[in-house]
Amino acid sequence: MDFWNDPLKTAADFLLNLFMGWGMSEIAAQILIGFLGVLILLSLLMVLDIFLVWLERKVVSRFQSRIGPNRVGPFGLIQPFADIIKLLIKEDITPTGADKVVYNLAPLLSMMSVLILWAVVPLAPTMLGVDLNVGALYIIAAGAIGTLSIIMAGWSSNNKYALIGAFREVAVLLSFEIPMLTVMLIPTIFAGSMGIAAITKAQDVWFVFLAPLAALIFLIAAIAELGRSPFDMGEAESELVAGYNIEYSGMKFGMFYAGELLHAFTFGGFWAILFFGGYRFFGLEQVSPFLAVAVVLFKALVGYWIIMWIKYTLLRIRIDHMLAFNWKFLTPLAFTLLMVTAFMNALLADASSWLYISSMFLSNVVLAWVALEIARVSSRRAREKAEGVKKVVEAHH
Amino acid sequence: MEKTIFLVVAFFTLGSGLMVVTTRNLIHAALWLISTLFGVAVIFALLDAGFLAVVQVVVYIGAIAILFIFAVMLTRKDMRDQGPQMNRNWWIGALIAASSFGGLFFLLRGWSGLSRTASAIPSGFDAVNELGNALVSPTAYVLPFEVASVLLVAALVGAVYLAFNRK
Numbered sequence: 202m203d204f205w206n207d208p209l210k211t212a213a214d215f216l217l218n219l220f221m222g223w224g225m226s227e228i229a230a231q232i233l234i235g236f237l238g239v240l241i242l243l244s245l246l247m248v249l250d251i252f253l254v255w256l257e258r259k260v261v262s263r264f265q266s267r268i269g270p271n272r273v274g275p276f277g278l279i280q281p282f283a284d285i286i287k288l289l290i291k292e293d294i295t296p297t298g299a300d301k302v303v304y305n306l307a308p309l310l311s312m313m314s315v316l317i318l319w320a321v322v323p324l325a326p327t328m329l330g331v332d333l334n335v336g337a338l339y340i341i342a343a344g345a346i347g348t349l350s351i352i353m354a355g356w357s358s359n360n361k362y363a364l365i366g367a368f369r370e371v372a373v374l375l376s377f378e379i380p381m382l383t384v385m386l387i388p389t390i391f392a393g394s395m396g397i398a399a400i401t402k403a404q405d406v407w408f409v410f411l412a413p414l415a416a417l418i419f420l421i422a423a424i425a426e427l428g429r430s431p432f433d434m435g436e437a438e439s440e441l442v443a444g445y446n447i448e449y450s451g452m453k454f455g456m457f458y459a460g461e462l463l464h465a466f467t468f469g470g471f472w473a474i475l476f477f478g479g480y481r482f483f484g485l486e487q488v489s490p491f492l493a494v495a496v497v498l499f500k501a502l503v504g505y506w507i508i509m510w511i512k513y514t515l516l517r518i519r520i521d522h523m524l525a526f527n528w529k530f531l532t533p534l535a536f537t538l539l540m541v542t543a544f545m546n547a548l549l550a551d552a553s554s555w556l557y558i559s560s561m562f563l564s565n566v567v568l569a570w571v572a573l574e575i576a577r578v579s580s581r582r583a584r585e586k587a588e589g590v591k592k593v594v595e596a597h598h
Numbered sequence: 599m600e601k602t603i604f605l606v607v608a609f610f611t612l613g614s615g616l617m618v619v620t621t622r623n624l625i626h627a628a629l630w631l632i633s634t635l636f637g638v639a640v641i642f643a644l645l646d647a648g649f650l651a652v653v654q655v656v657v658y659i660g661a662i663a664i665l666f667i668f669a670v671m672l673t674r675k676d677m678r679d680q681g682p683q684m685n686r687n688w689w690i691g692a693l694i695a696a697s698s699f700g701g702l703f704f705l706l707r708g709w710s711g712l713s714r715t716a717s718a719i720p721s722g723f724d725a726v727n728e729l730g731n732a733l734v735s736p737t738a739y740v741l742p743f744e745v746a747s748v749l750l751v752a753a754l755v756g757a758v759y760l761a762f763n764r765k
Binding site for chain 1: 599625626629632648649652653655656659660661663664667668671724725726
């Protein structure tokens with residue numbers, strides 16, 4: 202029965218006994234078990250990734266009133282496998298003048314930056330890779346490696362479009378990292394820890410009810426970090442053909458593509474974990490760890506669906522608007538929200554939980570309203586100024 | 599076990615550091631610098647300083663190294679450095695490096711701290727909490743912390759002043 206209550210520990214103990222029975226030393230056995238755990242997690246993620254390709258294509262086709270893949274297998278489920286075979290047997294082209302080592306390293310780093318995120322994802326109370334006490338920062342650090350892979354790909358391809366795409370994408374990534382890190386500190390304030398597992402455990406009330414504005418800012422920043430529409434500046438196909446991955450073919454392109462999809466799913470998951478209780482769902486996680494995993498995967502899929510919904514509904518924003526939106530609106534708003542939350546948290550340290558929750562919620566709503574009012578007034582002023590200039594020009598003619 | 603990991607990481611870090619100054623391609627130098635910084639982050643992690651390790655990656659790799667690459671790409675037309683890698687004072691530099699290595703080796707040879715093992719971290723010790731408290735506590739590091747913040751604000755104001763487009 203132990204297996205159903207704590208599968209990871211039971212399996213690890215069983216393997217430890219087995220390996221030590223074969224005459225291995227304890228340390229060697231533990232290292233081997235660690236590697237096996239990583240291998241199993243990564244394999245499951247890659248298999249999941251294959252189906253994400255199918256899922257994404259099916260969902261986008263629904264948004265665009267199409268049917269999507271439906272030829273190979275039931276509901277087109279075998280389609281991604283056919284695509285993988287195609288990618289594997291395609292000619293692998295390295296452009297002349299490309300920096301070979303950097304060029305080949307970039308897709309690996311891109312995929313790696315997504316996969317290492319799963320080391321801190323708590324799938325169930327007893328199932329997580331590592332309980333880092335700096336989990337929120339770790340997510341940003343993994344994103345930094347993703348940024349690096351993009352600039353490496355763009356530069357080493359020896360292609361102008363790739364380089365422009367990489368520059369744009371990295372400009373967006375670097376700027377949206379700041380509001381994202383700032384709002385990640387808000388669940389940290391509520392939970393009193395930066396560890397992802399501790400944040401999940403602290404959510405007797407989902408943090409989205411305490412900080413709806415923070416959840417929204419996190420979602421916007423996450424979409425920008427993913428480089429998805431309306432922030433898909435890096436691969437604006439009408440201007441840049443494909444952006445930083447233009448020269449990649451075959452499975453190397455597949456790595457970027459699969460990495461992007463898994464990244465979107467992962468950030469849907471982090472949105473769910475930081476603001477929607479992670480594996481917690483009305484005590485369901487106490488029943489069985491497997492149910493908890495199902496809950497967190499379901500929530501991650503909902504988050505992923507919302508990201509797709511936004512991607513296939515909105516148009517691309519111009520890059521100056523995007524950066525102005527981040528630096529002039531999102532970043533100051535995130536900083537103000539962080540300060541207000543920290544102040545309220547100190548003020549209401551001894552208050553009853555109802556008062557705490559309602560005043561946190563209200564402070565978020567008021568702050569959002571004030572920010573929108575300021576944005577409205579300043580944009581009207583800018584518009585009037587621009588129209589005044591236009592009138593002067595017209596009178597001149 | 600830990601010693602082996604440390605030795606591997608230390609050689610990796612030093613080797614990457616050597617490559618930073620010897621490679622002729624400037625972008626490669628920046629990438630080797632990133633691997634050096636990553637090695638330092640691993641050493642922080644080995645020392646149970648998880649916060650510093652992650653901050654090292656976020657700040658140095660995620661921001662500073664990327665800015666280096668940007669600066670090199672935007673200011674240089676040719677990524678290859680053509681001139682000689684040594685100037686005629688190389689022997690003075692080598693002499694100073696060798697004598698400081700020798701001096702440090704001589705001084706630290708008899709030091710007892712090298713053979714001492716660190717005391718184990720007590721369970722329930724939250725390093726991030728302790729660091730946060732130390733940074734804002736008046737009995738610890740609040741003054742250096744504030745001075746560093748003022749310095750950063752001054753740098754920020756200076757950058758805005760330089761980049762500001764006067765109409």
